[in-house]
Amino acid sequence: MSGVNVLDIARRRGFFWPSFEIYGSCAGFYTYGPLGALLKLRIEKLIRDHYVNKERCLLVEAPILTPEEPWVASGHVESFTDMNVECTKCGEPHRADHILEEKTKKSTEGMSLEKIVKELQKVGVKCVKCGGALGEPYDYNLMFKTYIGPGKSKITGCLRPETAQTTYMPFKRLFELGRKKLPMGVIQLGKSYRNEISPRQGLVRLREFSQAEAQFFFDPDDKEKNPKFDQVKRKKVMVVTKGDQVKNKEGGMMLIGDVVKKKHASEWIAYLLAVSMDLFQKMGIDGKRLRLRQHKDDERSFYSSDTWDVEYMSDTFGKIELVGIADRTNYDLTRHQETSKQSMEVNIEGKKFVPHVIEVAYGIDRPVYSAIESSVRKDGDRVYFSFPPTVSPYQVAVFPLVKKDGLPKMARDVYDSLNDAGFYALYDEGFIGKLYYRQDEAGTPFCVTVDYDTKKDQAVTLRDRDNQKQVRVKIKDLADVLGKVINGQIKFEKAGKLLK
Numbered sequence: 001m002s003g004v005n006v007l008d009i010a011r012r013r014g015f016f017w018p019s020f021e022i023y024g025s026c027a028g029f030y031t032y033g034p035l036g037a038l039l040k041l042r043i044e045k046l047i048r049d050h051y052v053n054k055e056r057c058l059l060v061e062a063p064i065l066t067p068e069e070p071w072v073a074s075g076h077v078e079s080f081t082d083m084n085v086e087c088t089k090c091g092e093p094h095r096a097d098h099i100l101e102e103k104t105k106k107s108t109e110g111m112s113l114e115k116i117v118k119e120l121q122k123v124g125v126k127c128v129k130c131g132g133a134l135g136e137p138y139d140y141n142l143m144f145k146t147y148i149g150p151g152k153s154k155i156t157g158c159l160r161p162e163t164a165q166t167t168y169m170p171f172k173r174l175f176e177l178g179r180k181k182l183p184m185g186v187i188q189l190g191k192s193y194r195n196e197i198s199p200r201q202g203l204v205r206l207r208e209f210s211q212a213e214a215q216f217f218f219d220p221d222d223k224e225k226n227p228k229f230d231q232v233k234r235k236k237v238m239v240v241t242k243g244d245q246v247k248n249k250e251g252g253m254m255l256i257g258d259v260v261k262k263k264h265a266s267e268w269i270a271y272l273l274a275v276s277m278d279l280f281q282k283m284g285i286d287g288k289r290l291r292l293r294q295h296k297d298d299e300r301s302f303y304s305s306d307t308w309d310v311e312y313m314s315d316t317f318g319k320i321e322l323v324g325i326a327d328r329t330n331y332d333l334t335r336h337q338e339t340s341k342q343s344m345e346v347n348i349e350g351k352k353f354v355p356h357v358i359e360v361a362y363g364i365d366r367p368v369y370s371a372i373e374s375s376v377r378k379d380g381d382r383v384y385f386s387f388p389p390t391v392s393p394y395q396v397a398v399f400p401l402v403k404k405d406g407l408p409k410m411a412r413d414v415y416d417s418l419n420d421a422g423f424y425a426l427y428d429e430g431f432i433g434k435l436y437y438r439q440d441e442a443g444t445p446f447c448v449t450v451d452y453d454t455k456k457d458q459a460v461t462l463r464d465r466d467n468q469k470q471v472r473v474k475i476k477d478l479a480d481v482l483g484k485v486i487n488g489q490i491k492f493e494k495a496g497k498l499l500k
């Protein structure tokens with residue numbers, strides 16, 4: 001939004017900032033402050049609750065630090081690389097494909113290292129830092145390595161570059177726990193690590209980042225039809241198919257039902273895309289800035305039969321991929337079966353096969369950033385975040401009008417009762433105008449003020465962040481009324497006696 005520096009407010013109000021600041025920071029690492037950590041927690045919870053409760057996924061949590069073998073099996077040790085090119089004068093590393101894209105304004109998606117080397121020589125790209133000549137680009141592995149154990153017994157350890165493989169490894173055990181039925185969904189949330197070459201995009205490209213990855217396991221003959229598809233087929237979304245991109249077309253608005261009818265995607269993939277669009281909008285991410293984009297044949301992993309992203313158009317960082325949904329076939333399970341010599345085959349009524357997987361891979365930090373950017377509002381001098389109460393760091397803040405005459409005690413009691421009722425509540429004291437201002441910048445949707453009249457009418461003033469209207473509500477009804485306003489069961493203006 002024009003005139004408002006989102007990154008500046010985010011830092012000042014304690015959403016996030018570069019880590020290790022007192023030692024001069026280190027690129028690709030960010031610390032979430034009190035508000036950002038809560039926002040992130042609630043966004044993770046929204047995703048986790050959807051997949052666990054609505055899609056009936058099993059929840060797992062595996063180690064981040066692993067031996068190296070699983071990543072040999074998955075192909076990461078050999079080919080999880082980016083192209084690095086260093087300056088011959090100052091040594092600054094650059095992502096070869098990115099600096100070529102910046103120079104030519106053309107996509108390098110699917111280009112081989114040889115082709116990138118040729119193109120870089122042709123257009124004559126120099127170091128962005130000092131203007132020096134660049135060296136020879138080479139493939140650089142993005143995995144962080146360390147050691148597990150001491151002395152001669154030590155083995156190579158890797159920080160996982162994705163959660164997915166750590167969910168695939170115990171597949172057989174999970175299949176037993178899921179009572180040997182397919183399709184079966186499993187979700188894992190947690191940190192992953194990629195030693196990015198030159199991360200300069202804040203929360204969008206991190207060396208340590210959070211993910212939520214759901215894996216759906218299928219009988220390969222039964223991975224098209226989704227029983228809940230009718231629930232989403234009338235949802236209208238911006239769609240860019242691989243065909244559009246080959247013809248250099250922008251894509252257009254389409255019903256989810258038509259994405260399947262026109263054979264762009266299976267019901268399962270289209271359903272999971274629609275679910276993701278819904279979740280992003282529940283986080284307060286602007287739906288008009290979201291689009292579904294199918295990967296072109298030359299950009300897809302060789303083992304994947306279809307891949308889609310949901311992309312967000314950011315003011316600051318351009319196109320951001322928020323989730324990737326891919327049909328990974330039986331590639332990963334087969335690789336683990338071959339390398340570990342442990343069978344990944346299932347036997348369902350005499351039919352033996354290695355299941356296929358459709359993966360839904362969310363970054364968490366990117367949706368957090370996109371929600372912050374989408375929610376900044378400017379209203380005269382007032383700047384606030386319009387986070388929906390489903391994800392806002394706090395849902396309600398409680399203040400006494402003044403710090404005397406017993407009002408703080410009464411306000412604390414109101415705060416305690418809201419906290420006990422399960423709201424994300426906050427208590428604060430000070431000059432009332434300043435308290436409102438501070439909660440606007442934190443994106444708190446509702447404020448409650450205890451004043452002198454409270455002693456007489458046993459009621460408080462409830463204020464709405466977005467329209468700044470105020471209603472008077474009895475303390476005994478407050479939790480019930482607030483819950484109904486948050487769920488949309490009643491309009492704010494009807495929540496109590498409207499104050500002028």
Ligand SMILES: [Zn+2]
Nearest residue numbers: 087090127130
């Ligand atoms: Zn240089």
